[in-house]
Amino acid sequence: MKALLQRDLRLALRAGGGFGLALAFFLIVVVLVPFSVGPETDLLSTIAPGVLWLGALLACLLSLDRLLALDFEDGTLDLLVTAPLPLEAALSVKALAHWVTTGLPLVLAAPVLGLMLNVPGGGYFWLVISLALGTPALSVIGTFGAALTVGIKRGGLLLSLLVLPLYVPTLIFGAEAARRGAAGLEASTPLLLLAGITLACVACMPFASAAVLRMGLK
Amino acid sequence: MKALLQRDLRLALRAGGGFGLALAFFLIVVVLVPFSVGPETDLLSTIAPGVLWLGALLACLLSLDRLLALDFEDGTLDLLVTAPLPLEAALSVKALAHWVTTGLPLVLAAPVLGLMLNVPGGGYFWLVISLALGTPALSVIGTFGAALTVGIKRGGLLLSLLVLPLYVPTLIFGAEAARRGAAGLEASTPLLLLAGITLACVACMPFASAAVLRMGLK
Amino acid sequence: MLPELGKYAAEVISAYGVSIAMLLALVVLTLRRGRRARATLRLAEQEAKRDG
Amino acid sequence: MEMRVSDLSLARGGMPVLTGVSFRVSSGAALILRGPNGAGKTTLLRTLAGLQAPLTGEIIGTEDQIAYAGHADGLKAMLSVTENLIFWAEVFGHSDISRALQAYALEPLADRLAGTLSAGQKRRLGLARLLVTGRPIWVLDEPTVSLDTDAVMQFADAVRAHLAGGGIALIATHIDLGIKADVLDITPFRATSTTRAGASDEAFL
């Protein structure tokens, strides 16, 4: 398991490996928003927490298709299934690696990008907390989607279609917490619900992912 | 060339081929926006044209990585380069196929999705016109990006990163036209500029793409 | 013939129109695909019988 | 140790491909599978490796014993030869890769990225992977594709050493490997159109 985590992280750091690309995508979405909705500061600062959450979600989504598809194409998955590692554990580790290479950088970058969209002062804290609590769920749910589409040639967009509705509860509670935080309102209820979702997903989804992967590989 | 167009369209229509998936993605982005920025109708209708343009751009972007990468992986590109077809023409045809399978459906769907974000009455016309004029440029520029990243294993996000800045002018003029139209202002200047960009891109980019592809393949 | 629908006539009629059109389209497509599938099946069954 | 297969039926894509396959291979022996293209060798080997379920029949003695090497090698282009091998060694709970490097003369290439190897060099690396799994049953699908004569010899040596150590090898191949082994031609087991073996499309017949 340590070997798998190490390998995934190392691969992400190598050329073309995708580390930092989620970050770059996040950055670019944030940059494009003023171009598309116009440059008014008030408007931007109202929608800022939402845009950051949406950007994080899309960045996560975009990096999902390399989570398993690459390993499928070069036969690694077949070999992993026959390895002594339980598949559930292997998939959890892969989800963790995905989070470390995409979710974590996004959490760390969010305050900086928040500056560009004029997130109101007290909002940073809640933004970061909500992203930190929510992005692990995104990775775990994403792994399930990736496992579903693994046998399908370049499932990229199909993957998005399957995963996005599953992201809805996480997004709602996460963005709600960030928005309330930015508006100076009480934000702990959505935050608790968000934490609940994340815990439940982390606990249960790997089993679903492993089951689906076994079905898809045969 | 007809053979190539036919094949690409047919592949798009086959299982896992991606036709309609850009559309689905577009739909989903539009759906997620209210979840992230909140349900206030006024706010939504202000940012609607921008969101629709941004959504179209992202949907386009997400389907780019299958434009050439699949053909590269299974060796089709190597064989196409040695075929009697000029590579410029082949790439133009591929860009056309991409537009027909992603850009065109987005243009047609935009008014319906506009409803959900409460685009103001007169805005629909300008929204559709601006998308119709702008999306071909997105496909052609995207082809260039795909050609740039073709040798790189799963260049997905890198591709986004390279292409997004190239999309900025198109986005600015397109979204500006749509926004002015929605606000009832005069919108023909940005529209003309947009048309100019598209024409220039369609005329020149295939040469750049072909050059870059030839370099990348060796 | 039509009942008096008041100022909402357009809404009501379009709602009925669109819905019934969609239902009909669904039924027609279902039946057409079903007919074709059953025809293919008959053909295949005959072939199978002929080939033993 | 012995592996035993009895009355196996297999399907691919909903169609039965092989029926009534039975054989046993005991410790120290190799079995070579032959059959024309499309006969079902790959399907059989994948089933033995546990990647797909048989329609009927039993496979005994393979649980967690198999190292599988199929048409794809499971190598990461962006990792070096050493890194690739170490990864697989660790997944299977080992750590020493020097014997594997040596068996296929990979030392000079040890620091090269796997993506920059030639077809045959990649294949050698893929085969070297078997040596770091420590698994007793090797299930190999056309292992010598792209290999030159030297490498084929290295492979034969590796298999002989594996067998001498009490291992088992099942190899599907079209060419001669120079290994002393029983040969099983699977052509007689090909499913005919009247075979009923529980393939998923049978429910519809």
Place this chain on the structure above:
Amino acid sequence: MEMRVSDLSLARGGMPVLTGVSFRVSSGAALILRGPNGAGKTTLLRTLAGLQAPLTGEIIGTEDQIAYAGHADGLKAMLSVTENLIFWAEVFGHSDISRALQAYALEPLADRLAGTLSAGQKRRLGLARLLVTGRPIWVLDEPTVSLDTDAVMQFADAVRAHLAGGGIALIATHIDLGIKADVLDITPFRATSTTRAGASDEAFL
């Protein structure tokens, strides 16, 4: 018609691989390239096909004459066998695929999706593609990988027919194909570390 190669030097990944390769092949003849794994056969064939530029030297008589078949087959898993062949035929300005189907006994598989073929069946389809290009020079990189003996014979027949029709074939292979042809062992041309042939990293030496 004749193709001529003189004093060719090639690099792969910035490192010179072969130097001073010269040969000529004339209409109706085949040339078989041999050499151990990593010798540079693939690199040479890709250069002849125009997929990469040589460092030095000249290639004459190949412009728009070459049909290349490498390790990958250029087949779409989601198109049927027929659709795949028709596509390539049309790209090369032809439309008749029946001869190609027949040469490799693909008729029974004609309506199958290419993705559902076995390894050898896929390869046969990849080779059948050569017949629909109508190109006189075939450049083939290990064409018989995964083929059974029947299919190897079909391939040999196809090559012989092609040569009899005035074509040329360049084939890199490790095994015996049963085709009468000159053999060129490229081992002597391998670049040594002192070779200077204009590879891109030489500017830094």
Place this chain on the structure above:
Amino acid sequence: MSIWSYANPVKFLALSARVQPVLWGAAGGCVCLGLIWGFFGTPDDARQGSTVKIIYLHVPAALMAINAWFMMLVASLIWLIRRHHVSALAAKAAAPVGVVMTVIALVTGAIWGQPMWGTWWAWDPRLTSFLILFLFYLGYIALWEAVEDPDTAADLTSVLCLVGSVFAILSRYAVNFWNQGLHQGTSVPVATGGRTVADVFWYPLLISMVGFGLLFIAMVFYRTGTEISLRRAAALRARSDGKA
């Protein structure tokens, strides 16, 4: 004879052929009666004017949209547990019908919203969760289309249906939390015991709901038969090819 004997596709084909005429007749009759009665035979509402007539389409469609998903969930479970092909194919057959019902509910709701709320669309929880349901349907159908091997497709879509159901319910609560709505509460008496719709509206509505239900059943029966025919034809063909 156990009901499971109809899990044999060929037997099911025969059965469905027998019940088809009855089902279609009843469904057509009820739908026509309910809609015609509703459209021609009911008075206008004091507050909503003639737009109440939309209820005869909107509510049955909305109900069936939800029930169709529920039926797919049950069928998926049966497939996963007992591996009856008919069950998997019935789930596949139901999905497009469910989508059309969802779209009808959305469209009639939108048309109704214009006069009542002054807007085509609002991000009301009920409407929003319907939209999410629509997305689940799309994903489900897309996955069926994308996977080649039919049994694998059945496996994967079944799990998606299961997981999707859990998330659909979660979304429902999330959406409620996120926004308080405009849409009126339920008045169909299944859940609450009493009903708030006057009898004049209620009877045609009831008939229409029954009609939509029957139509759904008829359609699913027929479409399941279609799927079985296709599989059976493919199986027969494959056999004879294999022999050749």
